[in-house]
Amino acid sequence: MLEPPEILLLGPGPSPSSPYVRRAQSKPQLGHLDPAFVPYLDYAQAGLRRLFGTENTLTLPLAGTGSSGMEAIVANLVEPGDRVVVGVHGVFGVRFADSVRRAGGDVVEVVAEFGQSLDPDAMQAAIAAGPTKLCVVVHAETSTGVLTDLRPIAKAARAAGALFAVDCVTSIGGVPLNFDELGVDAAFCGTQKCLSVPPGLAPVTFSERALERVRARTHPVPFYFDTKLLNGYFGAERSYHYTAPISMIYALVASLEEIEAEGLEARYVRHREVSAALRRGLAPLGLTPLVPVEQATPMLTTVCYPAGVDDAAFRKHLRQQHHIEVGGGLGPLAGKVFRVGLMGHGARLENVLRALAAFGDALAAAGHTPDVSAALAAVHGD
Numbered sequence: 001m002l003e004p005p006e007i008l009l010l011g012p013g014p015s016p017s018s019p020y021v022r023r024a025q026s027k028p029q030l031g032h033l034d035p036a037f038v039p040y041l042d043y044a045q046a047g048l049r050r051l052f053g054t055e056n057t058l059t060l061p062l063a064g065t066g067s068s069g070m071e072a073i074v075a076n077l078v079e080p081g082d083r084v085v086v087g088v089h090g091v092f093g094v095r096f097a098d099s100v101r102r103a104g105g106d107v108v109e110v111v112a113e114f115g116q117s118l119d120p121d122a123m124q125a126a127i128a129a130g131p132t133k134l135c136v137v138v139h140a141e142t143s144t145g146v147l148t149d150l151r152p153i154a155k156a157a158r159a160a161g162a163l164f165a166v167d168c169v170t171s172i173g174g175v176p177l178n179f180d181e182l183g184v185d186a187a188f189c190g191t192q193k194c195l196s197v198p199p200g201l202a203p204v205t206f207s208e209r210a211l212e213r214v215r216a217r218t219h220p221v222p223f224y225f226d227t228k229l230l231n232g233y234f235g236a237e238r239s240y241h242y243t244a245p246i247s248m249i250y251a252l253v254a255s256l257e258e259i260e261a262e263g264l265e266a267r268y269v270r271h272r273e274v275s276a277a278l279r280r281g282l283a284p285l286g287l288t289p290l291v292p293v294e295q296a297t298p299m300l301t302t303v304c305y306p307a308g309v310d311d312a313a314f315r316k317h318l319r320q321q322h323h324i325e326v327g328g329g330l331g332p333l334a335g336k337v338f339r340v341g342l343m344g345h346g347a348r349l350e351n352v353l354r355a356l357a358a359f360g361d362a363l364a365a366a367g368h369t370p371d372v373s374a375a376l377a378a379v380h381g382d
């Protein structure tokens with residue numbers, strides 16, 4: 001029998017699941033239309049609305065990983081020839097632009113260097129420069145650790161009559177989202193980051209404005225992602241669209257129950273505090289974060305390697321000697337940085353202490369002289 005080893009998941013996702021979530025996944029199966037399953041759907045949809053900060057009726061956990069949520073938004077909101085402004089400052093902005101292009105959209109990219117924030121004035125100018133139908137941005141860029149301020153972009157999109165869609169795969173459950181207040185028309189995420197549910201669901205939400213746009217389309221929407229058909233199952237009717245992944249929804253509900261018990265604000269504070277503790281511990285090891293704290297997302301910290309440390313050897317040491325996974329750099333940052341995720345159930349002080357001790361050991365193995373005691377002491381602050 002195959003048996004996975006116990007690895008502490010401190011990379012960019014998946015994050016570790018709690019024992020409660022893991023137990024929920026092994027509950028007995030129910031039919032996806034069984035009256036006893038409907039309360040799970042109701043609970044999941046209500047909990048997701050709270051996390052997205054929306055009252056959108058069409059808010060649901062789509063089957064598929066985070067990228068399927070992106071595809072659902074593109075499939076419903078982009079028609080061939082539509083002008084779409086895409087913020088590109090990391091791998092997932094590149095992916096969003098690619099997906100829009102594949103749907104025939106006329107992509108206008110607003111680019112920032114990997115590790116930098118998007119310039120809101122450049123976004124506004126691009127939106128206003130033509131008949132923009134849609135603007136999309138990644139809220140927390142997992143490839144760099146930059147958190148985008150959505151407010152000015154949402155405002156510019158609304159002023160131009162464009163829809164605004166957000167990738168909140170890494171931010172949901174880790175920082176506050178208030179999408180109705182901001183004027184976000186569609187958003188998608190995944191479950192494997194700050195929700196600490198295994199990968200396999202893509203919660204999505206569509207505003208009434210977005211659904212009006214779908215109703216006015218001249219091109220059909222692919223079957224699986226069609227919001228009208230999704231509404232059949234996830235709306236009042238509860239009729240068959242596809243066979244919902246029952247165990248994944250049990251796990252999502254368990255996670256939402258845990259979030260409810262902890263309290264949203266307490267959860268956001270925990271993510272902030274744990275990330276600050278990690279940052280305090282990096283300097284004594286001779287490590288520096290890539291992104292200044294004001295622009296950084298708390299759940300994902302990108303750390304620059306000191307000269308002479310080999311990325312693959314460093315991460316192999318962590319995995320083999322300490323049973324810890326962290327992520328490597330992506331795109332232009334490959335080999336230059338590693339990425340530390342403190343997300344959901346993984347965002348705990350004991351994990352920060354274990355990680356810093358392991359980083360120190362891996363740096364020592366690479367010939368450096370990190371001050372591990374000072375790093376561990378720094379975690380607790382002054």
Ligand SMILES: Cc1ncc(COP(=O)(O)O)c(C=O)c1O
Nearest residue numbers: 065066067092142167169170190
């Ligand atoms: C910001 C962001 N967007 C999109 C995705 C794609 O999600 P998935 O890999 O679950 O398809 C990820 C995955 O890490 C991500 O971090």
